[in-house]
Amino acid sequence: MIRINPNFLAYIEILVQKHLDYFILEEYATREVILKQNKHYHSLYIIKSGITKCYLSDENGKDFIQEFLGEGMEFGELEVFSGNLSFCNIEAISNVKLYKISHKNYTSLLENDSVFNKLVMKSLAAKIAYKAPRHSFQQSYSIEENIIKLKKSYPNFDKIFSKKDIANYLGITLRSLNRTLNNLN
């Protein structure tokens, strides 16, 4: 549910020392929006600490949460490769510390630091490998089965996240979430 990548963060911390002018440490408070959908950015972020949610908003105002991102997760990097606009919103759901790096410097690291290059490949591959089974399971199983699965990996998920966020993560309505949680007691 909360994605992390400690190996990547560890290497970023090394790079921060090595390239003092590449990274800027920023801090955001709960509920602050860090990236907006359909905008053009020139930097991307790596999470040092805290949790964000990555979600897509549609024209009807519905949000769908892709991932909760924790330490070592990067976001905004896809736009470096695609050249397109950002396709999701990123919002802090706790106090968050981030390393910010420009597309330019990121590209330079990719080209000149093979360790970094490999770690980024891994992080992209991991995002795909995570999304595929999740999509499959969410689509094929009932709400009840999905919640049972959530509970197994995050026994107290309903304490960390708001009900609305959990519903948006599962792609269901708040009403359905409540009903199912009731049936499970």
Place this chain on the structure above:
Amino acid sequence: MIRINPNFLAYIEILVQKHLDYFILEEYATREVILKQNKHYHSLYIIKSGITKCYLSDENGKDFIQEFLGEGMEFGELEVFSGNLSFCNIEAISNVKLYKISHKNYTSLLENDSVFNKLVMKSLAAKIAYKAPRHSFQQSYSIEENIIKLKKSYPNFDKIFSKKDIANYLGITLRSLNRTLNNLN
């Protein structure tokens, strides 16, 4: 619906000439299974021509189709980065020609050919950027809206694919697909 990556294929064709011992051209007939879920492989593939489906099977025998893959799409590459078992099945749904390359030679190209490296990055990023909105839309909208959307990008999708495949792509039952197609006439 059918993912393609002509740029990648074009460069692969160049590499095929350059590294004569790296790539093996293989051919598969409709319905042949090329990769199986949860197995350990030492090679991966790039599609030269034809279409495959990439799907996850669950313990109840349900299949969920992740993507239909056309020319220039690679599969089996995630295992190079993760070191894990394959997590989906790949099956030909037309006659298919593939370039097969070992993990070892693939890694060597990644390390020594920066053009190739960049193209692989792009292909990984594109997979993520495709999956995210699809998951979001499928989860948040009705079957009817999903089928209308399909029809827009693939007006004759019901001629190319079997009804069962379309249902498995949308994560719905065959019955629901038929019913909705009827209502739409």
Place this chain on the structure above:
DNA sequence: CTTATAAAAGGACAATTGTCCCAACTAAAA
């Protein structure tokens, strides 16, 4: 030509999930 087997289509009913409400509670703002 027969016989399996798979694909397509849809009826009838049950289960799941969403929509539209209203009410209680909390926390922050005036």
Place this chain on the structure above:
DNA sequence: TTTTAGTTGGGACAATTGTCCTTTTATAAG
């Protein structure tokens, strides 16, 4: 303190989707 907005919880009903079954047609195999 009062007010406002956000979060939680759930009743009642409607709409959507799935399950189970049967029939027909097409396709491949013997």
